[in-house]
Amino acid sequence: MKNTFSILLSFIFLVFMAACGNSGEKKDSGMMNTGDAAQKVYVAPGEYDEFYAFMSGGFSGQISVYGLPSGRLLKVVPVFSQDAEKGYGYNEETKPMLNTSYGFVPWDDAHHPELSQTDGVPDGRWIFINGNNTPRIARVDLTTFETTEIIEIPNSGGNHSSPFITENSEYVVAGTRFSVPFPQKDVPIDSYKENFKGALTYIKADEPGNMDVSFQILVPGYDYDLAHSGKGKSHGWTFFTTYNTEESHTLKEVNASQNDKDFIAAVNWKKAEEYLKQGKGKKMPANYMHNYYDEETHTATSTEKKEVTVLIPSECPGLIYYLPTPKSPHGVDVDPTGEYIVGNGKLSADLTVHSFDKMLTAIENEEFEGEVDGIPILKLDAVSAGTVSSGGLGPLHTEFDGKGNAYTTFFISSEVVKWKLGTWEVLDRAPCYYSVGHLMIPGGDSKSPWGKYLVALNKITKDRYLPTGPEMNHSAQLYDISGDKMELLLDFPTIGEPHYAQAIPADIVMKNSKKIYPIEENKHPHAVKNEKDVRVERDGNVVRVYITSIRSHFNPDNIEGIKVGDKVYFHLTNLEQDWDTPHGLSIMGARNAELLVMPGQTETLVWEPQKPGVYPFYCTDFCSALHQEMQGYIRVSPKGANVPIKWSLDGEE
Amino acid sequence: MNVRAKIIMSISALALLLLFVTPLWRITLEAPQYPDGVSMYIWINKITGDTPHTLQNINILNHYVGMKYIEPDSIPELKYFPFVIGTMSLLGLLVAWKGKRSWVLTWLILLVVLCGLGLYDFYLWEYDYGHNLDPKAPIKVPGMSYQPPLFGTKMLLNFKADSYPYWGGLWLSLSIILAALSWYLAGVYKKSK
Numbered sequence: 001m002k003n004t005f006s007i008l009l010s011f012i013f014l015v016f017m018a019a020c021g022n023s024g025e026k027k028d029s030g031m032m033n034t035g036d037a038a039q040k041v042y043v044a045p046g047e048y049d050e051f052y053a054f055m056s057g058g059f060s061g062q063i064s065v066y067g068l069p070s071g072r073l074l075k076v077v078p079v080f081s082q083d084a085e086k087g088y089g090y091n092e093e094t095k096p097m098l099n100t101s102y103g104f105v106p107w108d109d110a111h112h113p114e115l116s117q118t119d120g121v122p123d124g125r126w127i128f129i130n131g132n133n134t135p136r137i138a139r140v141d142l143t144t145f146e147t148t149e150i151i152e153i154p155n156s157g158g159n160h161s162s163p164f165i166t167e168n169s170e171y172v173v174a175g176t177r178f179s180v181p182f183p184q185k186d187v188p189i190d191s192y193k194e195n196f197k198g199a200l201t202y203i204k205a206d207e208p209g210n211m212d213v214s215f216q217i218l219v220p221g222y223d224y225d226l227a228h229s230g231k232g233k234s235h236g237w238t239f240f241t242t243y244n245t246e247e248s249h250t251l252k253e254v255n256a257s258q259n260d261k262d263f264i265a266a267v268n269w270k271k272a273e274e275y276l277k278q279g280k281g282k283k284m285p286a287n288y289m290h291n292y293y294d295e296e297t298h299t300a301t302s303t304e305k306k307e308v309t310v311l312i313p314s315e316c317p318g319l320i321y322y323l324p325t326p327k328s329p330h331g332v333d334v335d336p337t338g339e340y341i342v343g344n345g346k347l348s349a350d351l352t353v354h355s356f357d358k359m360l361t362a363i364e365n366e367e368f369e370g371e372v373d374g375i376p377i378l379k380l381d382a383v384s385a386g387t388v389s390s391g392g393l394g395p396l397h398t399e400f401d402g403k404g405n406a407y408t409t410f411f412i413s414s415e416v417v418k419w420k421l422g423t424w425e426v427l428d429r430a431p432c433y434y435s436v437g438h439l440m441i442p443g444g445d446s447k448s449p450w451g452k453y454l455v456a457l458n459k460i461t462k463d464r465y466l467p468t469g470p471e472m473n474h475s476a477q478l479y480d481i482s483g484d485k486m487e488l489l490l491d492f493p494t495i496g497e498p499h500y501a502q503a504i505p506a507d508i509v510m511k512n513s514k515k516i517y518p519i520e521e522n523k524h525p526h527a528v529k530n531e532k533d534v535r536v537e538r539d540g541n542v543v544r545v546y547i548t549s550i551r552s553h554f555n556p557d558n559i560e561g562i563k564v565g566d567k568v569y570f571h572l573t574n575l576e577q578d579w580d581t582p583h584g585l586s587i588m589g590a591r592n593a594e595l596l597v598m599p600g601q602t603e604t605l606v607w608e609p610q611k612p613g614v615y616p617f618y619c620t621d622f623c624s625a626l627h628q629e630m631q632g633y634i635r636v637s638p639k640g641a642n643v644p645i646k647w648s649l650d651g652e653e
Numbered sequence: 654m655n656v657r658a659k660i661i662m663s664i665s666a667l668a669l670l671l672l673f674v675t676p677l678w679r680i681t682l683e684a685p686q687y688p689d690g691v692s693m694y695i696w697i698n699k700i701t702g703d704t705p706h707t708l709q710n711i712n713i714l715n716h717y718v719g720m721k722y723i724e725p726d727s728i729p730e731l732k733y734f735p736f737v738i739g740t741m742s743l744l745g746l747l748v749a750w751k752g753k754r755s756w757v758l759t760w761l762i763l764l765v766v767l768c769g770l771g772l773y774d775f776y777l778w779e780y781d782y783g784h785n786l787d788p789k790a791p792i793k794v795p796g797m798s799y800q801p802p803l804f805g806t807k808m809l810l811n812f813k814a815d816s817y818p819y820w821g822g823l824w825l826s827l828s829i830i831l832a833a834l835s836w837y838l839a840g841v842y843k844k845s846k
Contacts, residue, residue: 626791
């Protein structure tokens with residue numbers, strides 16, 4: 001008996017030890033010096049972060065704005081996806097923003113935020129981002145942090161190598177990741193080599209409201225993966241990576257990985273401008289939308305465009321060259337001087353770096369090894385500046401710190417490698433948790449990076465945070481790169497997928513941030529700027545409610561004479577002119593989202609009442625001490641009833 | 654009166670005209686949710702704020718406790734004060750030109766009396782705004798009134814109200830001091846003769 005007891009006891013002890021051992025075995029956090037790191041990322045309550053970081057929401061379709069170094073979420077800016085929280089894409093004013101040649105498309109896959117630049121330096125006026133699925137590029141105004149413009153890209157599929165702006169925001173670019181028939185037509189898929197083409201598109205970007213496809217270059221049907229525009233001496237050129245130069249159309253994971261080398265396409269867009277002036281551009285029919293949100297009317301309009309100008313390389317010598325680059329290059333990154341063009345061969349261990357100067361010489365000496373559809377292929381030896389033997393696997397993207405160093409992410413070996421430009425020697429490496437895609441250094445793809453921090457934008461999360469079921473937010477990791485060694489400081493989850501990001505010193509942006517929309521500048525056709533002018537008007541079955549909000553009431557707040565079958569437009573003007581005093585509006589049973597109206601703004605909610613009764617409506621944004629009282633009623637009478645239109649506030653009409 | 658006294662008297666008279674270019678008084682409300690504070694400026698002819706919308710924002714706050722809307726158009730003083738100041742400035746120049754010492758004293762006393770009346774009037778308006786509350790006000794605190802101080806700082810519920818002279822107040826004081834100086838110098842001059 002005693003023996004049995006001691007066996008039992010030792011068994012319990014073993015189980016206990018095992019349990020302890022399990023929980024006690026702490027995973028590797030990646031931190032070197034926790035105390036110091038905490039100090040570096042601590043931003044005291046009420047203090048401001050040093051940088052705004054604009055993170056792509058990836059498949060959320062939005063941009064999320066974070067503060068660095070704290071990793072605090074500041075705002076989610078709705079771009080390509082409807083956002084019920086803000087009424088974006090639900091209210092009448094912003095619905096046209098999501099219009100495409102296919103009609104209303106309420107979602108996209110947002111990939112690369114790109115800040116506007118002046119002389120190669122981010123200037124904080126706008127941030128652009130591409131929609132990959134239904135090819136689009138959006139502009140977000142950084143005085144309001146609102147999406148103000150979206151242009152659709154014709155003749156494109158998978159707008160991935162985009163927007164990658166030029167040095168003075170002349171153009172944003174768009175390359176097709178999935179080549180498609182150009183123009184679209186009904187052909188067998190296995191006629192790929194014959195019928196499928198790629199398009200490299202240049203969109204005029206420097207004037208709000210006037211984004212426009214300036215020209216497209218018709219190129220072989222490869223997959224155009226990423227891009228970067230030249231800077232400094234290489235200003236005037238754009239570099240696009242390609243894969244699938246095999247031109248396969250099925251089981252691409254194998255069939256597009258057969259060629260030892262693919263290409264980086266070097267496009268001389270200044271030359272393109274010359275050819276356009278000479279009339280070399282061919283007008284081709286197309287069908288795409290341009291949507292613009294006017295800040296004074298608070299309303300977006302969608303305009304259809306029917307034509308594009310196309311340049312064909314065989315007719316435009318000197319327009320485009322191919323630089324052979326090993327192993328399906330993914331990212332292509334140009335160093336701050338504009339001399340080095342880094343090809344990140346994603347299926348290899350090494351990075352191939354091309355020299356811009358050598359490229360120009362090779363072009364001059366016609367050191368070609370072949371030609372595709374009139375595009376000369378330069379000899380690799382003639383353009384290569386060097387190779388970085390990294391010791392990692394699966395290089396994807398490179399950014400720069402402005403001190404002569406480059407940082408490259410390796411997806412497969414899950415790390416960031418720091419190396420030196422010119423000598424190509426590896427200086428440091430830091431693990432990422434896990435499988436990093438893009439990386440971001442504030443201004444790290446510009447002429448003057450602010451090389452203090454690096455953010456690794458990871459694709460896989462697994463055990464980094466408290467588990468939240470099968471789906472987890474992707475993680476971003478902040479490193480201090482001010483010293484010789486990279487130091488992991490912070491790890492934070494992001495919305496959707498932090499596909500790519502850009503950051504800029506806060507003082508450049510915050511001084512221009514608007515607090516209100518001046519009501520005297522409101523040119524919305526259905527705005528009501530004075531409580532005396534509120535009214536309800538019927539025209540057939542269309543009823544327009546001209547309603548205002550100010551702390552803490554709607555005017556009117558009692559509405560009668562609405563009938564089943566009516567289409568009721570609530571044009572709500574927020575009369576407030578104080579900072580941070582939005583008012584919301586929601587109506588019981590409205591098959592729609594709320595309105596969230598900023599001070600001085602007008603927005604419209606459409607409601608189609610279905611059943612007679614009296615329905616409450618209320619303010620959704622906790623606006624004041626009497627927010628709970630900010631409510632009203634709408635009476636809905638049966639179809640054909642004789643109840644006259646009537647509106648009032650506190651018994652006064 | 655000697656020339657120096659006359660010049661100083663003229664400056665005193667002209668200093669009053671500066672009241673047309675700078676506010677006389679400032680009332681600032683401070684609360685945690687108003688990090689920049691809310692400032693209202695009282696001129697001899699208008700009431701303004703930090704932004705064109707400040708008055709609206711103050712009125713929105715005031716309506717919760719039932720205070721009347723501050724509407725500059727309904728305050729008659731803002732219409733006739735400019736004439737009073739303009740007339741005093743003209744009279745002051747006349748006094749300087751005539752150069753009679755007793756006139757300087759009369760003008761000075763008149764100005765001080767007017768200032769006293771102005772302040773009393775300001776107090777009455779503040780009293781009216783602070784005490785004459787709408788009985789239907791949503792927030793009613795028994796025994797509470799919302800009269801801002803004439804000069805100084807006072808807590809009004811969650812707001813700290815600061816009320817102090819602004820640049821215009823300085824010009825007015827300067828005018829009074831200069832007139833007194835002019836009178837004194839004229840006296841010294843008279844004795845020396």
